[in-house]
Amino acid sequence: RRQTARIEANPLFSQLLExxxxxxxxxxxxxxxxxxxGGCSSPSACPP
Incomplete structure (x- = not known):
């Protein structure tokens, strides 16, 4: 669910999905x- 929030916070990303x-x-x-x-700066942005 955290990734969903991140996606919604990024307009460009939302446009790509649409x-x-x-x-x-x-x-x-x-x-x-x-x-x-700049790479995996935050753990939530990187899949395990």
Missing amino acids: AMPGPACLINAQRQIIAAN
């Missing part, structure tokens, strides 16, 4: 956000 929904898109968009944030 444009092309699906597990693959989720993974790609999440990786882009992690990369944009």
Whole structure:
């Protein structure tokens, strides 16, 4: 659920989800956000 809050807090991420929904898109968009944030800076942003 924490990831959902993070997604909703990011307008660009929400637009990506609306444009092309699906597990693959989720993974790609999440990786882009992690990369944009400078890598795994926060534990909640990184899958185990």
